[in-house]
Amino acid sequence: MRYAYFPGCSSHGTGKEYESSTQAVAKKLGMELVEIPDWSCCGATAAHGKSHLLNVALPARNLAIAEDMGLDTLTTGCAACYQQLANANKEMTENKEIKEKINKITGKEYKGTLKVKSLVEAIGTVDQELLKSNIVKPLSGLRVAAYYGCLLVRPPQITGFDDPENPMFMDNMMKLAGAEALDWAHKTECCGASLGVSNLGIAVKLINKILKGVIASGADCVVVACPFCHLNLDWHQKSVNKQLGTSYEMPVFYFTELLGLAMGINQDELGLKTHFTDTQKILSKVG
Amino acid sequence: MESINLNQSISKNADFIQRIGEESGQPVQKCYQCGKCTAGCPVAFAMDYTPNQVIRMVQLGMKDELLKSNTIWICASCSTCSTRCPCNVEVAHVMESLRIMAGRSGTAPAGKAKYVEIMYNALLSTVEKYGRTYEVGLVLQNNLRSGKLFNGADMGMPMLQKGKLKLSPSKVKGAAEIARIFSEVRKMEGGVK
Ligand code: SF4
Ligand code: SF4
Numbered sequence: 001m002r003y004a005y006f007p008g009c010s011s012h013g014t015g016k017e018y019e020s021s022t023q024a025v026a027k028k029l030g031m032e033l034v035e036i037p038d039w040s041c042c043g044a045t046a047a048h049g050k051s052h053l054l055n056v057a058l059p060a061r062n063l064a065i066a067e068d069m070g071l072d073t074l075t076t077g078c079a080a081c082y083q084q085l086a087n088a089n090k091e092m093t094e095n096k097e098i099k100e101k102i103n104k105i106t107g108k109e110y111k112g113t114l115k116v117k118s119l120v121e122a123i124g125t126v127d128q129e130l131l132k133s134n135i136v137k138p139l140s141g142l143r144v145a146a147y148y149g150c151l152l153v154r155p156p157q158i159t160g161f162d163d164p165e166n167p168m169f170m171d172n173m174m175k176l177a178g179a180e181a182l183d184w185a186h187k188t189e190c191c192g193a194s195l196g197v198s199n200l201g202i203a204v205k206l207i208n209k210i211l212k213g214v215i216a217s218g219a220d221c222v223v224v225a226c227p228f229c230h231l232n233l234d235w236h237q238k239s240v241n242k243q244l245g246t247s248y249e250m251p252v253f254y255f256t257e258l259l260g261l262a263m264g265i266n267q268d269e270l271g272l273k274t275h276f277t278d279t280q281k282i283l284s285k286v287g
Numbered sequence: 288m289e290s291i292n293l294n295q296s297i298s299k300n301a302d303f304i305q306r307i308g309e310e311s312g313q314p315v316q317k318c319y320q321c322g323k324c325t326a327g328c329p330v331a332f333a334m335d336y337t338p339n340q341v342i343r344m345v346q347l348g349m350k351d352e353l354l355k356s357n358t359i360w361i362c363a364s365c366s367t368c369s370t371r372c373p374c375n376v377e378v379a380h381v382m383e384s385l386r387i388m389a390g391r392s393g394t395a396p397a398g399k400a401k402y403v404e405i406m407y408n409a410l411l412s413t414v415e416k417y418g419r420t421y422e423v424g425l426v427l428q429n430n431l432r433s434g435k436l437f438n439g440a441d442m443g444m445p446m447l448q449k450g451k452l453k454l455s456p457s458k459v460k461g462a463a464e465i466a467r468i469f470s471e472v473r474k475m476e477g478g479v480k
Contacts (some may be wrong), residue, residue: 009420038460040418049386049407054472091390105471190329190365198406209356
């Protein structure tokens with residue numbers, strides 16, 4: 001299966017482990033991720049704080065280029081990019097007036113033929129037998145708390161492929177990889193997103209609530225599907241400890257990293273050694 | 288909050304009430320103040336008006352108070368409120384429309400809200416220039432504009448060491464196309480600084 005692939009701005013920077021593990025896992029599964037030529041920023045949270053048209057136009061440029069590639073599905077790992085692209089796609093396919101206006105702004109003709117899928121959905125919906133046959137080193141004994149955050153599952157009018165209050169797709173994938181996915185209460189609580197940049201004092205309280213929930217569930221680690229969630233939970237774990245006097249040392253993995261491990265891909269290729277919170281102690285548990 | 292004359296406020300600000308309804312596409316008048324949006328809001332503790340209060344204030348036409356509030360900027364756009372509202376009011380969209388209106392009207396946010404606006408502007412100006420977000424530039428600009436020069440600096444070192452900060456921006460080839468998007472939007476609606 002070939003996909004138009006949108007890497008997103010964090011893919012060469014803060015989210016680079018996500019990118020490398022995504023590429024490695026896709027290769028194993030025979031998914032061809034064709035990078036959208038000259039893709040540009042989706043606008044992230046900023047555009048929808050400033051202008052409705054800009055918020056649709058920035059992702060729409062990418063939709064138009066992707067459509068020209070002749071592929072029918074666009075996928076991206078970043079939950080924020082996913083929501084921006086899916087939202088623009090929805091607005092442009094449902095509202096002709098908006099579509100015309102936006103095409104005029106971008107100077108590109110988007111017809112509205114693409115499907116936008118998050119990477120979790122794209123990987124989670126490949127042939128289950130194929131997925132299973134690639135699991136050669138099951139993560140036996142690893143207890144994970146799957147954290148979905150907001151943008152992958154809400155609002156359901158845009159995302160709409162799993163339960164917005166109790167999503168299970170990442171849990172199921174982790175089970176397939178041999179790990180134990182735990183029930184816990186904070187799966188879809190917000191990590192504060194960009195408040196981690198603008199108002200860290202607010203964000204640490206949100207992150208603390210989530211990490212507390214992880215500890216209460218008895219999990220060994222958290223698994224995420226978004227570079228911003230990763231940044232807040234992994235990088236800012238130190239800030240939480242410093243500002244709130246906690247002592248968390250909770251490893252935070254991308255789902256593609258754990259899936260890759262279970263597929264026997266080596267740690268360096270996956271990028272497991274550049275996390276801020278140590279990953280090695282827990283990984284020695286699964287060999 | 289001072290006491291207000293409801294009839295006067297509603298009739299004086301009928302335009303505002305209608306515009307927020309239209310721009311957000313939300314049936315704000317349906318809200319019956321159950322409070323579910325606020326109960327699930329992760330940042331209600333840091334807001335000057337809670338989400339349900341904001342909706343009530345829209346119903347009452349309290350434009351000035353809303354455009355000056357920190358709530359509309361602190362809102363993390365998590366859509367928990369929108370997902371749970373029994374009346375299908377997507378509160379997050381209302382927050383967004385208020386934020387955009389505040390920006391257009393030139394109402395300067397204060398305190399915590401100011402930092403959010405500074406970050407939005409820093410992000411969008413890097414996108415306008417390069418077509419992509421450039422994290423180092425973003426953090427530097429953000430810190431310069433907010434006067435919190437060393438914000439995140441102690442965290443920046445480990446990030447550099449892990450090779451997670453790119454020191455030069457990557458610019459898209461179609462940078463002129465991005466500039467066009469910004470200028471067309473400005474022509475059509477103004478308000479994008
Ligand atoms: S959840 Fe809906 S009905 Fe209830 S207070 Fe909030 S906006 Fe009003
Ligand atoms: S979208 Fe904003 S107002 Fe609604 S729950 Fe999230 S942070 Fe609160």
